[in-house]
Amino acid sequence: MKIHLPYHESDHVLNLAYNVLCGGTRLEDIERLRHDVAYMNAVGADLIPDPTTAGDFCRRFTEADVTALMDAVNTVRARLWAGRGRGLLGPVAYLDVDGTDVPTTGSYKQGMDISYKGVWGYAPLIITLANTREELFLVNRPGNAPSHQDAAAWIDKAIDLVAPHAPRVCVRGDTDFSLTEHLDRWADRVDFVFGMDNNAALRRIAEGLDPSAWKRLHRPPAYEPRTGKRRTRRANTKQQIVKQREYLNLELNHEDVAVFDYQPGKCRRAYPSGGAA
Numbered sequence: 001m002k003i004h005l006p007y008h009e010s011d012h013v014l015n016l017a018y019n020v021l022c023g024g025t026r027l028e029d030i031e032r033l034r035h036d037v038a039y040m041n042a043v044g045a046d047l048i049p050d051p052t053t054a055g056d057f058c059r060r061f062t063e064a065d066v067t068a069l070m071d072a073v074n075t076v077r078a079r080l081w082a083g084r085g086r087g088l089l090g091p092v093a094y095l096d097v098d099g100t101d102v103p104t105t106g107s108y109k110q111g112m113d114i115s116y117k118g119v120w121g122y123a124p125l126i127i128t129l130a131n132t133r134e135e136l137f138l139v140n141r142p143g144n145a146p147s148h149q150d151a152a153a154w155i156d157k158a159i160d161l162v163a164p165h166a167p168r169v170c171v172r173g174d175t176d177f178s179l180t181e182h183l184d185r186w187a188d189r190v191d192f193v194f195g196m197d198n199n200a201a202l203r204r205i206a207e208g209l210d211p212s213a214w215k216r217l218h219r220p221p222a223y224e225p226r227t228g229k230r231r232t233r234r235a236n237t238k239q240q241i242v243k244q245r246e247y248l249n250l251e252l253n254h255e256d257v258a259v260f261d262y263q264p265g266k267c268r269r270a271y272p273s274g275g276a277a
Contacts, residue, residue: 007049012057015048027051027058070137074161077134081165093166094130095158095190097173099123099147113142125151127158130172136161147176155182159190180264183271196273202262209258217255 019030022039030051033039040048049057081089103121104112112120125139125147137154155171163169168191175195186192196202225231242249263270 007053007057009057012049012054014043015054016058018043027055030054066140074136077136078161078165081162086165088132089129089162089166090131092168092170093162095136095155095162095169095171096128096130097125097151097155097158097171097177099125099145099151099176101143103143111140111142113144115143119143123147125149125154127154129162147174148179151177152179152182155186159186163189178264180266183264183267184269187269187271196262202273205260205262206258209260213258213260214256215258217257219255 015030019027019033022029022033024030024033028051030048034048034050040046101115101117101119101121101123103119105120106112112122114120115123121143123141123143123145125137125141126135127137128135136158139150139154141149155177159169159171169189171186171190171192171194173192173194175197178194178196183192239249257274259272259274261270262273
């Protein structure tokens with residue numbers, strides 16, 4: 001962060017990282033930091049890239065560059081797991097896969113699109129290591145991309161990264177990631193827990209189960225108060241209004257679960273599946 005003209009790549013990367021660490025949410029927030037004497041003294045900088053220059057640097061990144069950056073970070077993670085951080089993964093390393101929506105207010109953002117919610121933005125795929133809450137891979141996609149788009153290849157990369165350093169790996173995701181054409185291959189390497197859509201085949205199996213197969217589900221409390229005493233709850237305003245206006249109010253009485261084997265059409269073997277009622 002000294003006077004480098006042109007700036008070094010490390011100057012740009014630090015500038016972007018420090019902007020996020022200082023609460024910045026967009027490139028324009030760098031302008032505030034450039035005129036903050038305390039900030040400039042803290043980072044020991046005489047000059048930092050302005051938002052326009054930072055934006056130009058970002059636009060020079062291709063998809064291959066971003067992938068190379070993630071791979072470089074993950075190379076360091078792998079060395080950590082093999083050395084001093086050997087206990088971070090625990091007996092089971094959990095890989096969580098999900099897609100999310102990231103809206104944007106810009107009109108010139110390359111690659112953005114309209115989501116099914118009618119919001120302009122992006123729909124990145126995120127694969128995290130739940131044990132340490134680290135993002136292993138983040139893949140940006142247009143806002144109209146389904147959650148599972150190109151997910152299989154990135155799940156494979158995450159498994160390749162973590163499996164050599166963990167006694168056991170478990171991949172978790174919602175129904176969008178029940179990619180049945182890949183389940184047999186993944187089952188040879190890892191465990192997985194994926195949601196399944198409520199299709200006719202699953203309903204037929206669940207409805208044909210013997211009543212004794214269903215067990216009552218007891219959920220543990222969300223937390224235990226440290227004081228050992230629970231405070232008295234205030235009156236439920238929403239519930240009072242619903243009752244006064246005689247709205248239809250559906251309340252859950254209980255949940256029952258059952259486990260049975262199910263073989264998806266694209267699989268050569270059956271897998272334990274759970275039904276809820």
